[in-house]
Amino acid sequence: xxxxxxxxxxxxxxxxxxxxxxxxGRHSFEMYRRGADVIAFDQDADELANVLDLFGAMxxxxxxxxxxxxxxxxxxxxxxxxxxxxxxxxxxxEILEHVPADIQAIGELVRVLRPGGTMAVTVPRWFPEVVCxxxxxxxxxxxxxxxxxxxxxxxxxxxxxxxLELEGVDYAHALHSPYWWLKCAVGVxxxxxxxxxxxxxxxxxxxxxxxxxxxVTRLAERALNPVLGKSLVLYLRKPVA
Numbered sequence: 351x352x353x354x355x356x357x358x359x360x361x362x363x364x365x366x367x368x369x370x371x372x373x374x375g376r377h378s379f380e381m382y383r384r385g386a387d388v389i390a391f392d393q394d395a396d397e398l399a400n401v402l403d404l405f406g407a408m409x410x411x412x413x414x415x416x417x418x419x420x421x422x423x424x425x426x427x428x429x430x431x432x433x434x435x436x437x438x439x440x441x442x443x444e445i446l447e448h449v450p451a452d453i454q455a456i457g458e459l460v461r462v463l464r465p466g467g468t469m470a471v472t473v474p475r476w477f478p479e480v481v482c483x484x485x486x487x488x489x490x491x492x493x494x495x496x497x498x499x500x501x502x503x504x505x506x507x508x509x510x511x512x513x514l515e516l517e518g519v520d521y522a523h524a525l526h527s528p529y530w531w532l533k534c535a536v537g538v539x540x541x542x543x544x545x546x547x548x549x550x551x552x553x554x555x556x557x558x559x560x561x562x563x564x565x566v567t568r569l570a571e572r573a574l575n576p577v578l579g580k581s582l583v584l585y586l587r588k589p590v591a
Contacts (some may be wrong), residue, residue, distance in 0.1 A: 351422050352380055352468045353522045354470045359403045361386055363415060365438040370427055370459060371445030375401035380422065382408060385415040388437070390422045391430070391578060398422040423459035427455045433465035446505070446583070454507060460512045468517070475582040476501045478527040502582060504553055514586040521579025524571045530551060532578070534551045 354377055363385030369378040372390035374397060381388045382405060390401045405420040414420075425431050427442075428451055428534065440463045442455075449455045463469055474482075478501045479482045482489045490496040505514055529549045541550070555568045 351523070352376060353472045353583060354441060355583075356380060356384060358520075358585050359439055359441075359470050359519055360468050361439050363418070366436065367439040368430075368432070368437045368439070368462065369441045369443070370430070371442060372401060372402045372422075373397055373444075376405060377443055379404065379408065380437070381441075382414050382418055382420040384583060385418045388420040389420065389432075389437075390420070391421075391425060391427075391564050393424060394425050397499050398424055401513070411528050418498065428459060430458045434461055434464045435467075437463050438464060438467045440469040441471075444474070445497055446471065447473050447500065448494060450497060452498070453512070456508055456512045457498045463588045465588055467588050469514065469585065469586045469588070471505070471586065472522070472583045473500045473505060474578055475521060476581050478530070478578065480526075482530050482534045485531060486538055488538045489530075489534050500582065504506060505582065506584065509584065509586055512587060513588065515589055516584065518585035518591070519573040520583040520585070522581040522583055523582065524574035524578040525553065525556070526580040527568065 361381060361384055367386040367388045368391055369375070369382050370387045370391045371382065372392045373394070374380050375390055378388050378401060380389040390398060392398050402422045406413050423431065427445065427449065440459050442459055446452045446455060459469060461473075467473055474496065478498070485501065502519065510516060529546075532549060533540070533546055536546060540546065
């Protein structure tokens with residue numbers, strides 16, 4: 351399930367790309383599949399080990415173009431261990447809402463992006479997130495959980511203040527908003543609730559259907575994203591001096 355549109359990001363084969371806060375690797379895998387030289391960066395060593403295994407499996411299965419490369423790196427987003435301007439594309443998907451020093455993290459993302467390079471940043475969208483917080487303290491009040499709710503204006507302002515130019519705004523995963531509202535209403539850990547189980551089965555079916563693109567649900571989600579999209583997605587460029 352991808353949140354980022356890589357065509358809008360401008361990803362091309364041979365690009366040097368980093369996925370900061372890669373987690374289980376969904377965006378890293380897609381960039382590798384498209385022929386980029388990818389670094390999956392995270393502070394969770396166990397997650398990264400699984401990502402590295404899947405990178406190897408993709409290569410063995412012939413799922414990546416000749417010449418593409420992929421690796422992992424463990425570290426802190428507040429001090430990225432890379433040179434200034436090292437990457438053509440930078441992704442930070444669903445991480446800034448977890449980081450107390452978000453301006454410092456944004457500064458690091460901008461620093462490692464080359465002039466003229468592009469960045470995609472995603473966070474939970476204001477309205478769906480507010481509903482979740484109102485329904486359940488457990489949704490966000492956990493170790494490593496969400497510590498803030500961004501408005502579009504706030505996040506765009508912080509990224510522009512760091513020197514980026516906004517190129518596009520999008521919203522994604524509208525079908526996931528009601529699912530999380532339901533989980534918050536019945537208990538975020540209550541996965542055995544019949545309504546939660548039924549909704550989850552629908553989402554899993556959708557993700558598995560032709561690599562996540564079943565026609566009916568894609569059309570429905572596309573229509574609902576402007577109103578109910580769970581994620582705010584920003585596309586930005588670092589200007590050439």
